[in-house]
Amino acid sequence: MSRATLLTGIGELVTLDPQHDGPLGVVADAALLTVDGRVEWTGPASAAPREDADEVLDARGAAVIPGFVDSHTHLVFGGDRSAEFEARMAGRPYSAGGIRSTVAATRAASDDGLRARLAGFVAELHAQGTTTFEIKSGYGLTVDDEARILRLAREVTEETTFLGAHVVPAEFADDPDAYVDVVTGPMLDACAPHARWVDVFCERGAFSVEQSRRVLTAGAERGLGVRVHASQLAPGDGVALAVELDAASVDHCTYLTDADVERLAASETVATLLPGVEFSTRQPYPDARRLIDAGVSVALASDCNPGSSFTSSLPFCIAVAVRDMGMTVAEALRAATLGGALALRRSDVGHLRRGARADYAVLDAPSHVHLAYRPGVPLIARTHRATP
Numbered sequence: 475m476s477r478a479t480l481l482t483g484i485g486e487l488v489t490l491d492p493q494h495d496g497p498l499g500v501v502a503d504a505a506l507l508t509v510d511g512r513v514e515w516t517g518p519a520s521a522a523p524r525e526d527a528d529e530v531l532d533a534r535g536a537a538v539i540p541g542f543v544d545s546h547t548h549l550v551f552g553g554d555r556s557a558e559f560e561a562r563m564a565g566r567p568y569s570a571g572g573i574r575s576t577v578a579a580t581r582a583a584s585d586d587g588l589r590a591r592l593a594g595f596v597a598e599l600h601a602q603g604t605t606t607f608e609i610k611s612g613y614g615l616t617v618d619d620e621a622r623i624l625r626l627a628r629e630v631t632e633e634t635t636f637l638g639a640h641v642v643p644a645e646f647a648d649d650p651d652a653y654v655d656v657v658t659g660p661m662l663d664a665c666a667p668h669a670r671w672v673d674v675f676c677e678r679g680a681f682s683v684e685q686s687r688r689v690l691t692a693g694a695e696r697g698l699g700v701r702v703h704a705s706q707l708a709p710g711d712g713v714a715l716a717v718e719l720d721a722a723s724v725d726h727c728t729y730l731t732d733a734d735v736e737r738l739a740a741s742e743t744v745a746t747l748l749p750g751v752e753f754s755t756r757q758p759y760p761d762a763r764r765l766i767d768a769g770v771s772v773a774l775a776s777d778c779n780p781g782s783s784f785t786s787s788l789p790f791c792i793a794v795a796v797r798d799m800g801m802t803v804a805e806a807l808r809a810a811t812l813g814g815a816l817a818l819r820r821s822d823v824g825h826l827r828r829g830a831r832a833d834y835a836v837l838d839a840p841s842h843v844h845l846a847y848r849p850g851v852p853l854i855a856r857t858h859r860a861t862p
């Protein structure tokens with residue numbers, strides 16, 4: 475038996491449906507009809523098909539937005555790097571080397587310990603309005619530990635990413651290419667069944683473009699979609715590689731050349747910006763305005779990880795992107811919903827068009843603008859996630 479729920483009394487409904495007004499498809503004094511976990515109808519409350527509803531709920535004038543889509547996180551890890559953060563805030567620079575300390579702590583952690591911590595992060599995401607999220611491996615860096623991380627991640631999301639090429643582990647420091655042989659061989663064999671995506675940290679101090687191409691090509695041959703970490707710490711050829719391989723997303727994009735921007739604009743690859751990283755490493759923010767003006771698709775994601783960005787809050791990322799990255803509030807909200815969906819090549823989330831998953835957040839505010847206007851304030855009154 476199907477079940478229809480009408481949420482009415484919505485002060486402002488952000489649908490991202492082009493049939494409604496403006497860049498966000500906003501409806502004032504709105505209602506939302508969902509049937510069996512899918513959006514059936516959106517529009518003015520006065521025109522709502524009340525007779526079709528088994529249940530009627532009242533949003534009491536609150537704003538409702540699509541659930542956030544966080545397309546980049548690293549949530550399965552052990553240990554604590556608050557001392558590294560504290561030292562950085564006292565003037566030490568960020569380097570990719572800190573990843574190795576989390577690797578040691580993750581290898582030492584039990585499945586149950588990692589699982590319990592992950593459950594805490596999932597609750598955090600939900601409480602902050604995120605309804606779809608990706609999780610990467612990358613803190614195991616052995617065949618068994620990478621597969622274990624992906625198995626745990628798969629317990630909470632279908633958007634799992636194999637990031638065996640996160641950094642060269644200490645035991646391969648003298649022969650990084652031998653580590654790439656492991657990543658593209660037995661590690662990929664063990665991990666591909668638990669992953670939808672393959673990713674690589676293409677950056678000085680991590681993997682070269684040639685090594686990155688080997689990893690991504692091997693993953694793609696196993697049916698995994700491609701995503702890339704690039705241009706976080708300096709300009710490089712990672713963005714060009716991502717576009718060449720039709721990556722769904724290239725993430726960070728803090729240091730881009732004009733040629734990178736042109737390549738992205740002519741591609742289907744989303745530029746995923748991660749403001750939590752620049753906030754937490756005191757680096758310059760990526761220039762979202764430049765990308766959007768050039769016609770590049772932009773997403774915002776948390777990159778929640780213990781080293782460079784330990785926030786799980788997309789409202790925080792939106793506030794920073796608006797304040798410091800040249801994005802309008804509408805562009806930032808779109809990037810954290812529809813942008814994230816595009817970065818995961820998903821059409822069923824990130825918006826509230828007919829047929830979309832009924833994933834939404836009710837704000838403790840009359841308008842989505844408050845997400846940037848009231849930084850740091852917990853504005854998510856309720857998150858609704860359709861059961862699969």
Ligand code: NIG
Nearest residue numbers: 572573675703777779781782
């Ligand atoms: O996305 N850039 C590489 N990986 C993470 C940082 C991981 C860490 O420092 O532990 C990132 O920023």
Ligand code: FE
Nearest residue numbers: 546548703777
């Ligand atoms: Fe990352």
